[in-house]
Amino acid sequence: MCTAITYKTKNFYFGRTLDLEYSYSEEVVIMPKKFSFPLRHSKTRARKYAIIGTAFVPDTIPLFYDAANEAGLCMAGLNFPENAKYNKVNENRTNVAQFELIPFILGNCADTEEAVKLIRKINITDTAYSRKLPLTDLHWIIADKNECVTVECVADGVKIYDNTAGVLTNNPPFNMQTFNLNNYINLSPGQPKNTFSSKLELKNYTKGLGAAGLPGDLSSQARFVRAVFTKLNSVSGKSEEQSVNQFFHILGSVSQPRGSNRLDGDKYEITVYTSCCNASDGVYYYTTYGNHRINAVDIRKVNLQSDELYRYPHINKESFNKQN
Amino acid sequence: MCTAITYKTKNFYFGRTLDLEYSYSEEVVIMPKKFSFPLRHSKTRARKYAIIGTAFVPDTIPLFYDAANEAGLCMAGLNFPENAKYNKVNENRTNVAQFELIPFILGNCADTEEAVKLIRKINITDTAYSRKLPLTDLHWIIADKNECVTVECVADGVKIYDNTAGVLTNNPPFNMQTFNLNNYINLSPGQPKNTFSSKLELKNYTKGLGAAGLPGDLSSQARFVRAVFTKLNSVSGKSEEQSVNQFFHILGSVSQPRGSNRLDGDKYEITVYTSCCNASDGVYYYTTYGNHRINAVDIRKVNLQSDELYRYPHINKESFNKQN
């Protein structure tokens, strides 16, 4: 399914894995302020901020998977199957279709606080993009350099949770995911002392034993625990290269190799792509399953006042560096 | 510590992670047949095969961590702390110092069978390379495209185990590692059916739940189980690019992010480098912690009759591919 994280060194970074058994043609897309993105149920308004992120562009408008805006606000939608419950259109409210939510929020809000206020005002609807692209069950992580929240539309209404760890995966609902972390309270990145029994000599026969009990499968709860553990204990330098490098190492801990997660019909869920956006500068880095090298697209290199999309198809082929 | 695996598609691949809290200056080294490698305790003999691998070259001769020879035989040494017991020099036998073992075997043997025969004949000694580079506790994985074994010098003598899974990590001894796999017999890469109780409705709320129970920490037993699971269930194409790509994904499942494995003195064990040698063609691929891009050195591009080493220092810096 997917994992998203935030990471802060000198700059603020935000990214995710997209784990699926298929892939559309993902692209890095820069959406300038004047690009026309007509809303289904509301009057289309001018957007304040340009956006960079990964999207699928079925026709003319981009369907964003994760993105950041010029102001440093970031947002990603992750699978939330059977738990997401969107609303019907309500004529008395500002209706925003689920697939419009990322550009709507990032186009108009400068930080998480503004995003939360705006979400409380709007009505997120169950409008499908098209017959071929039906409604997807999602929940969202929204973050800037100071704050991070999770937004879930469930049967009970819209829930907005503080996301202290800065991590999101999938099911179950976020309050259950965070509660479950308590069960790993006695794990440690350090080397353990014997607390099993003072009457027995035990030994650290290997480094890494302090985290024995950390789940290693690819279920959404296991990935949540592992990503939180890896991220919160992460150590890296603060330079751009060091930060981006470490970010991909953190998400590497929840990456899905082909074969380990077999679906019916002998399909395999894999990590289609992994992204890391420097939200302070607007540089979007990514790798794909087929390409270990880190690619980069820089929002500062295009005209953000334009009315056209800038599109950079994901590169999904290894580029070996031949040393001889 | 470390993890080594074999992988076979159209060609045969062999590689490993090196997990340490420090790093010497690792290099890819090609050692042609006529390069002089004087043995400490035996008459130096001509070598039949050139070798390519990662080594540290303290003075003039390479100390190989993992390597392959022209004939397609591969070998790597992995940490085996407190379990490795080497012999004293025995004048009546062919003595091979522990640090000479990889070039000795790969220089003279065409396949695993020959390697096993030769190991049974020689006396592996506890000779240190130098005062600064003391003896290391190691065990070895030796493989060609048809066969794989683990070699351990323990208190009981030299043990040579069939290595069906084609995976090696560290402690405990290999027979315990393989026995431990039985404890994961009911894990699966597929999606599970409810066998807990027919009286209860349970649901697959996430993909990947069939492998619940797979250990996720960085201890050597956990990495062994995870690497075996990931490798044996791996699915990939057979082309060079597909095979190498998948190989790095498999070893990615046991990669060590900085921070998750904290040693005393606030040092951190990380995956210093990851290698993948196409042993059929003699192309050695690797990544480093600091560089996600895959680098390649090709044995076919140099003169294998030479008497000099060819040396290619590991590149440890990201090389972002700027798409705009």
Next chain:
Amino acid sequence: MCTAITYKTKNFYFGRTLDLEYSYSEEVVIMPKKFSFPLRHSKTRARKYAIIGTAFVPDTIPLFYDAANEAGLCMAGLNFPENAKYNKVNENRTNVAQFELIPFILGNCADTEEAVKLIRKINITDTAYSRKLPLTDLHWIIADKNECVTVECVADGVKIYDNTAGVLTNNPPFNMQTFNLNNYINLSPGQPKNTFSSKLELKNYTKGLGAAGLPGDLSSQARFVRAVFTKLNSVSGKSEEQSVNQFFHILGSVSQPRGSNRLDGDKYEITVYTSCCNASDGVYYYTTYGNHRINAVDIRKVNLQSDELYRYPHINKESFNKQN
């Protein structure tokens, strides 16, 4: 903390463990219909049903831990620390103090359906019994031979959940406990087949490996999973002796030996007592930590029209059967 279960063979059984680091003077108490139990906030009404259960009798009235009534309805209160949120007294409603809830429900309801209706009508208050016996954070399991529910007063209001498994322990809230069972979907009481990998020979070197992954600690989530697994897979005869015998074996799987659960101040949480009430006949069986033998008190042997309590102090001393 505690575990409660239901069990049905020919008759219906209900019981629990009480796990604490101390013990009041528990007694089996039979409370006939005319025994005066004055309510704190409401007019005391006549009770329809006599009650049998374990209680602490601080002064004149019994504080029930678990009990059954003549009609076969059963109820137990289990620790629910920091999650239980009771109401203030509300003059417009029928107020029932938390400590009055068991006798109030069992005194007036014939089955779970009636109990649920009554609970929806009343206001459960945070009234403490006395200064010395302050408010306890509890949630409840209510069951008859056909149905079982969990009742929780939380910040959100009163939640009543179907309890299909017929098991209750403690934190977290019941919806999280039941969700967590999904994580054990691939466990089985049967002997496992190898689904790890067809490329590896694994073997069932021991019976019982199908349930590898079942948690063995004494936390409330672990006890919940273990009790559900043990109960739902339980196999027993239907006679009174066979049923009661098996009931104590099921609860034995979550029993707390002294020493395994050490609290601050070197206190130890232990299973103070374990009960099993045949709710069809009104026979209350129990063991104590200090006494493995099963003791029995029969409601049919006393005058249920009486206005006095019948009290049988728990026996906490082994009674060895000397065979020679």
Next chain:
Amino acid sequence: MCTAITYKTKNFYFGRTLDLEYSYSEEVVIMPKKFSFPLRHSKTRARKYAIIGTAFVPDTIPLFYDAANEAGLCMAGLNFPENAKYNKVNENRTNVAQFELIPFILGNCADTEEAVKLIRKINITDTAYSRKLPLTDLHWIIADKNECVTVECVADGVKIYDNTAGVLTNNPPFNMQTFNLNNYINLSPGQPKNTFSSKLELKNYTKGLGAAGLPGDLSSQARFVRAVFTKLNSVSGKSEEQSVNQFFHILGSVSQPRGSNRLDGDKYEITVYTSCCNASDGVYYYTTYGNHRINAVDIRKVNLQSDELYRYPHINKESFNKQN
């Protein structure tokens, strides 16, 4: 399968569970010194010590499962399937059939040291008792109040291991079982502090979380870990009643409820009986699956110079104590 433990307070206690899917007619048997126990392959010698234990008596001689002698030496045989390798009869040595080993050792040795010396001298043979009672794969725990060892006849020869924990279950071989304890080094009977991450507030939402990760299934490795943890952390008084009571609580942690361990043909492995012998005084306590009450047979009450067996069939029926 089975679990055996030792326990020392003021006196020394030794006992085991017998876990099987069937049961012969077990009895407590006292075998006086002069009772004739003819050896198959050796001259029958006078025995120094009378023995008390549980045995099956197919014809005239007892086949002991676990027993103690007058001197306080204890021994039990536990299943060791496919790993036990006994010898052929060797005319040059003292041959002792596997089924004779317990009475042979306990009849002649005063303590563990003597037992170890004697075992090193003899040849343990693969002689079956009869056609109907074929050879059983066993290993043994031998203990007195000062010392405990495990004895295993494997392909490599006879192995005698110090058993510091004083616990034995079944497969794998004992050195692997004890190594595996290292994997639980960070478990604790105490309440855990948060070592997962200082950047996250986690809470002890339940008592008992310090042992999260303790295995809860009925496999022989899980029972070994759980029994060692429970025994080594056990806290009890020193009186006879307190000691025996606690002993049964410890073994209760590895007891097998009917249904949790289902074999082919819908048979169920259960804990047929649990024993606890006060080896200092020669009092043998036991419970059966069908009877929670503790029964006792006292060696001091019979004539130990007799030449006849004293036999006390196991009681397998609940004896409820009716309190009214």
